[in-house]
Amino acid sequence: MPWEDTLLLYKIRVHKDKDAFGKVYDRYVAQVYRFVFFKLNNKEEAEDVVSEVFLKTWQYMTAQPIEVKSIQHLLYRIARNQIVDVYRRRARRPEDNLEAAAELASAENIEQALAERQTLERTIQEIKKLKQEYQEVIFLRYVEELSIREIAMILGKNGPSVRVLLHRAIKKLQSISGEPQN
Amino acid sequence: MKDAGMDNFLSQLRRDVGLLNPDESWVRENKIALLGRLRVAEPAPSATSLWCKIEETISVVVSRQVFAVARQAAVMLLVAGVAVGGWIVSASASQNSLPGEALYGVKLAIERTEVSVAEAVGASEVAAIKELDFAARRAREAKKSPRREQKVVALQSLQQNIASANKRLDKAQEQSPEQAASLAKVVTQKTDQILESLAADNKSVAGTVQGTAAVSQEVHAAEKLIEETGVKAVKVLIANNGDASEVKEVVEKKLENVAKALVGLNQDASLAASTSLANGIAGQMSLVTGTVSTSVPVLPVVAPALLGATNTVAVAVSGTAPAAALLAPVVGVSTTSASGTTAVLQDVQVIHEKVEAAEARLGEAKSLIQGNNLLGAIEKVAEVYSIKNEAKQVATQLPAPALPKIADPVTLVTTTATPSPLVTATGSGAQKSNK
Numbered sequence: 115m116p117w118e119d120t121l122l123l124y125k126i127r128v129h130k131d132k133d134a135f136g137k138v139y140d141r142y143v144a145q146v147y148r149f150v151f152f153k154l155n156n157k158e159e160a161e162d163v164v165s166e167v168f169l170k171t172w173q174y175m176t177a178q179p180i181e182v183k184s185i186q187h188l189l190y191r192i193a194r195n196q197i198v199d200v201y202r203r204r205a206r207r208p209e210d211n212l213e214a215a216a217e218l219a220s221a222e223n224i225e226q227a228l229a230e231r232q233t234l235e236r237t238i239q240e241i242k243k244l245k246q247e248y249q250e251v252i253f254l255r256y257v258e259e260l261s262i263r264e265i266a267m268i269l270g271k272n273g274p275s276v277r278v279l280l281h282r283a284i285k286k287l288q289s290i291s292g293e294p295q296n
Numbered sequence: 297m298k299d300a301g302m303d304n305f306l307s308q309l310r311r312d313v314g315l316l317n318p319d320e321s322w323v324r325e326n327k328i329a330l331l332g333r334l335r336v337a338e339p340a341p342s343a344t345s346l347w348c349k350i351e352e353t354i355s356v357v358v359s360r361q362v363f364a365v366a367r368q369a370a371v372m373l374l375v376a377g378v379a380v381g382g383w384i385v386s387a388s389a390s391q392n393s394l395p396g397e398a399l400y401g402v403k404l405a406i407e408r409t410e411v412s413v414a415e416a417v418g419a420s421e422v423a424a425i426k427e428l429d430f431a432a433r434r435a436r437e438a439k440k441s442p443r444r445e446q447k448v449v450a451l452q453s454l455q456q457n458i459a460s461a462n463k464r465l466d467k468a469q470e471q472s473p474e475q476a477a478s479l480a481k482v483v484t485q486k487t488d489q490i491l492e493s494l495a496a497d498n499k500s501v502a503g504t505v506q507g508t509a510a511v512s513q514e515v516h517a518a519e520k521l522i523e524e525t526g527v528k529a530v531k532v533l534i535a536n537n538g539d540a541s542e543v544k545e546v547v548e549k550k551l552e553n554v555a556k557a558l559v560g561l562n563q564d565a566s567l568a569a570s571t572s573l574a575n576g577i578a579g580q581m582s583l584v585t586g587t588v589s590t591s592v593p594v595l596p597v598v599a600p601a602l603l604g605a606t607n608t609v610a611v612a613v614s615g616t617a618p619a620a621a622l623l624a625p626v627v628g629v630s631t632t633s634a635s636g637t638t639a640v641l642q643d644v645q646v647i648h649e650k651v652e653a654a655e656a657r658l659g660e661a662k663s664l665i666q667g668n669n670l671l672g673a674i675e676k677v678a679e680v681y682s683i684k685n686e687a688k689q690v691a692t693q694l695p696a697p698a699l700p701k702i703a704d705p706v707t708l709v710t711t712t713a714t715p716s717p718l719v720t721a722t723g724s725g726a727q728k729s730n731k
Contacts, residue, residue, distance in 0.1 A: 129414075131422055132334050133478055139327050147318040161322055168330055257316075 115184045123182060126175050135172055138185055143168070145258060146189050152238065152253050153197045163200060167193045183267070190268040194250075243290045248283035255280055394441050395449035404453075411460075420471075421479040424464035428486040431457035431522075435493045444511055451514035454490075455521050462525045469532055477536035480529040484546050487526035488553060494519055495557060512692050516685065523681045526550065530674045544665060547673050551661055554680050558651050558658075561687055565647040568694040572640040643690050650687035654680045 115123070119141075125134035146167055151160040170192050175182055182188055241249050247269070254260045254268065266276045393399040407430050414423040434454035438447045465483055468476035494515055530550070533543050661676035 125422065129422060132331050133421060133475070135334065136327060136331055136478075139330065143323055143327075144317055147323075148316040151316050151318075161318070161326070164318070165326055165330060169333065172334060 187267040395446040427461040480532035483529035569644040654683040
């Protein structure tokens with residue numbers, strides 16, 4: 115765990131320091147949001163889930179005597195559990211696409227925004243064809259650029275297992291994609 | 297798909313990931329909402345023993361399994377140490393100690409350590425909040441302490457804690473306005489709480505609950521410092537463009553609290569006035585003893601207009617001159633008690649006038665709040681505090697409000713009897729006793 119996180123964890127665990135938790139929020143909110151949004155593909159739901167993730171993280175950190183080895187690991191773990199709950203509880207809402215359209219309509223350069231969005235959509239669609247575990251490992255490795263060790267902690271596996279998982283995920287993605295992406 | 301193709305694919309994903317980022321405005325609003333929820337839901341942490349704090353600190357950097365083993369070893373060493381004849385200071389036992397007690401020094405040392413550690417890790421705002429928590433602790437100690445010296449020590453330490461928190465707020469404002477704003481919010485809440493706690497323990501204005509002027513002076517000095525710190529914190533909030541509705545609420549709360557204090561001051565002053573007058577009359581009535589050798593009926597002493605009397609307590613006595621002469625020197629005007637009562641009433645008048653002036657300023661502050669001039673409003677609050685403290689200074693000179701007991705009831709008999717030690721009735725006149 116980075117030393118800054120160690121210090122923040124100390125302040126939160128020992129002093130229940132909310133401002134230190136605010137700094138944790140600043141450090142990780144974008145990362146957690148990207149992961150959740152990638153999984154749910156719904157802005158509103160992603161925002162709700164991220165809020166819940168941080169609230170639960172605070173509760174987990176300040177509960178005794180549970181050990182916290184890594185703030186990042188804890189956040190991702192809670193996020194994954196929340197995502198599973200969303201999958202179970204809610205169906206996708208049809209207004210998802212309307213909301214995305216509304217966002218795009220407000221962009222200054224609509225054409226460029228549309229092109230960027232479509233590229234991302236295509237990319238994500240390819241990855242979404244994979245099973246959950248493969249999606250996660252690709253996202254964490256290639257988007258968030260986490261190390262194998264960090265991914266292992268998040269997924270609750272060991273390093274070699276993650277390497278194997280990653281290799282298989284890439285292979286599967288290649289087979290799904292079919293034609294070369296270049 | 298070839299590997300090069302896959303690399304491009306994944307690179308594309310990485311490039312596009314910015315589109316997955318959250319809205320900045322949502323990030324900001326969500327943070328405020330989240331921290332607000334935590335502050336409401338989480339009460340202030342209760343005092344934990346030094347050992348619990350050490351355990352938590354170590355557990356952050358060392359795994360619990362390792363720590364559990366180390367702890368066992370440490371316990372065995374400690375037991376061995378006791379067996380050899382050493383002694384162990386119980387940090388948790390010091391938590392309830394009061395000034396002058398054996399473990400009080402340990403308690404203060406632990407507090408200093410906590411502040412030092414917070415400073416050392418660069419969390420000066422945490423250090424400031426710690427100082428305020430310790431100030432609240434000093435207020436509780438002052439309440440619990442049975443002796444005057446203990447109370448004075450606790451109240452002086454409280455002032456040091458507040459002064460220290462004040463300096464850290466200044467430092468935060470210089471170094472990081474954003475941190476200063478979040479610290480200022482906490483400072484306003486905690487200073488209000490400490491003021492309420494002090495006010496509850498010092499209800500009586502005319503003489504203190506603690507019973508001495510020295511303690512009362514320290515309480516007033518502490519209140520003044522806390523009020524100044526609270527006002528400064530609100531100004532910091534305003535200067536850092538804090539949420540206007542939140543700042544407005546803070547200023548309104550201050551107005552409400554000081555208005556309550558003024559009402560209490562007024563009531564206590566009026567009570568002091570009425571009991572002082574009653575004391576004066578009762579004191580005089582208790583001097584009337586023995587018998588009067590006259591057949592003239594003596595009317596009871598009447599003390600007109602308790603609250604309206606400004607000079608003397610007039611006595612209405614009817615009867616013949618000898619009777620009046622008998623009674624007047626004893627039950628009537630006594631120069632000492634009259635001037636004492638006068639002084640009290642004059643002081644009460646001054647207090648009432650100051651409270652009125654303070655209430656007028658409060659009205660002005662409310663208008664400024666309605667006009668969204670929060671800086672003007674908090675400056676008015678500072679003026680109100682100043683006037684209130686002047687009134688309290690006058691109030692410390694008022695006597696205690698408790699009524700004295702009347703030891704000897706008035707006994708007047710209209711029979712011929714042996715001369716009283718006070719008066720001698722001879723013939724048609726009466727001679728004063730030279731007692």
